[in-house]
Amino acid sequence: MGYFSNIFNGIKTLLTGMSITGKYFLNSRKGAITQQYPDNRETLKMFDRFRGEVIMPHDENNEHACTGCQKCEIACPNGTIEIIWDRGIDEETGKKKKKIDQFVYHLSMCTMCGLCIDVCPTDAIEWGQNFENSVYDRTALTRVLNEPESKVRAGIED
Amino acid sequence: MRIPLSITDNIQEWLVSMMSESAASYVAMIIVALIYLGIFAIAGLFLVLIERRVAAWFQLRIGPNRVGFQGLLQTMADALKLVSKELTGTDRADKFLYNLAPYFVIISALMALGVMPFTKEFQAFDINIGIFFLIAISSIGVIGILLGGWASNNKFALIGAMRSGVQTISYELSVGLSLLTMILLTGSLQLSEIVEVQKGGWLIVQGHIPAIIAFMIYMIAGTAETNRAPFDMVEAESELGAGFHTEYSGMKFAYFFLAEFINMFLIAAIAATVFFGAWLSPFGITESIPWLGVFWFLAKTLVLVFLMMWFRWTFPRLRVDQLLTLEWKYLLPINLVNIVIMAFIVWQKLIIQI
Known part of the structure; x- marks a missing residue:
């Protein structure tokens, strides 16, 4: 490249950069990504991809989708998930069937790697958007994700 | 000794009425220096604030806006902290x-x-x-x-x-x-x-x-x-x-x-x-x-x-x-x-x- 085309290319690229930041500058008032946190605590919504904690959604009949296959427990690299399970009699078929008693989740050990959620065949667990996870007592970080008296949704294994 | 200090003309005339001319011009210079020092120490602090706000806007942030109205006292507080x-x-x-x-x-x-x-x-x-x-x-x-x-x-x-x-x-x-x-x-x-x-x-x-x-x-x-x-x-x-x-x-x-x-x-x-x-x-x-x-x-x-x-x-x-x-x-x-x-x-x- 010649000496002068070098200079003109240099100026052109510098101006391109300045026009980009200039646009950001003009849009900063409405496009600011800063959250003024304690002030907007009521309205603050976390974005979809945020990894706050693992939750197990239940529907209105208090039914979840966890079959107790323990794939998440095996996938977890640091033993965050412990599934306490039992064998019960299935009413329809009369056969013995595995079902979860307690899905124990230790938030204090979780690194938010997401392997358990990737590996779940029935999408029973997913990311929650709660970000205020600090507590005064660390036992509060050990959570049972399935609600009491809940059971697995019928037909989820098919 | 006559140095063209245009803004000090008024101060100097007033000082000359009290003391000799050379002494008056020295005092006038000191007064002007103090005024400049005061103004630009404060102006420097506000430039720091402007820099921080402008930087924030370029990066789609908000910048310091807590201390005083729109963060106007932020750099004053920083300076106060540094003094201590x-x-x-x-x-x-x-x-x-x-x-x-x-x-x-x-x-x-x-x-x-x-x-x-x-x-x-x-x-x-x-x-x-x-x-x-x-x-x-x-x-x-x-x-x-x-x-x-x-x-x-x-x-x-x-x-x-x-x-x-x-x-x-x-x-x-x-x-x-x-x-x-x-x-x-x-x-x-x-x-x-x-x-x-x-x-x-x-x-x-x-x-x-x-x-x-x-x-x-x-x-x-x-x-x-x-x-x-x-x-x-x-x-x-x-x-x-x-x-x-x-x-x-x-x-x-x-x-x-x-x-x-x-x-x-x-x-x-x-x-x-x-x-x-x-x-x-x-x-x-x-x-x-x-x-x-x-x-x-x-x-x-x-x-x-x-x-x-x-x-x-x-x-x-x-x-x-x-x-x-x-x-x-x-x-x-x-x-x-x-x-x-x-x-x-x-x-x-x-x-x-x-």
């Missing part, structure tokens, strides 16, 4: 030079403000070598940086200081030569004279193409002179900690910090004076109200300060060899050719006069 901090130092540092360095930097920054023509009346010291004085003073600051880096007994500080030496020695040429290009138009180094010439159109209009090239070179070299990004090799946070002021704390650190911002204001103010007509209003719209000159001067300066902030938050830092390539292979040859073109234009009277 302990002054630490390193073992086996050269204590005398270590303590001297911040004063070199801040005094050289404040001294240059004395010749700035804020309005026709509000100019403390109108010497006939104005521009020369400014160039000389603005490069003295590097001695403070070198002293601070050397006396700190710290390898990062020393590397930062040496880089500062390299950078200032190189870029001073461009600052000087680009201003010299404009001196060809004015025919005078005195700042009030330079402003007077611009009543027939700002120099950037009068000198058209070579003046615009000179302005671009001046802004690039001026940014390098103040050691700001993209030329902040001296501090280079990611490489050198904090560069030459790594070992400084408390108020001594604040002096370095403040000096950087006053220097930025100075570079912008010189550009506003030499290229954009200092306190002259555009098209002479407020010529009948002389005190509005301060407003025009500050407006032009702040626009240029904003331009420097825009540079800082857009461009990545240069490497040392790139820094020297830019100066010695590009800016300097262009500048020399530019002076010849300007001389030709002045000789052939191709100046645009309004």
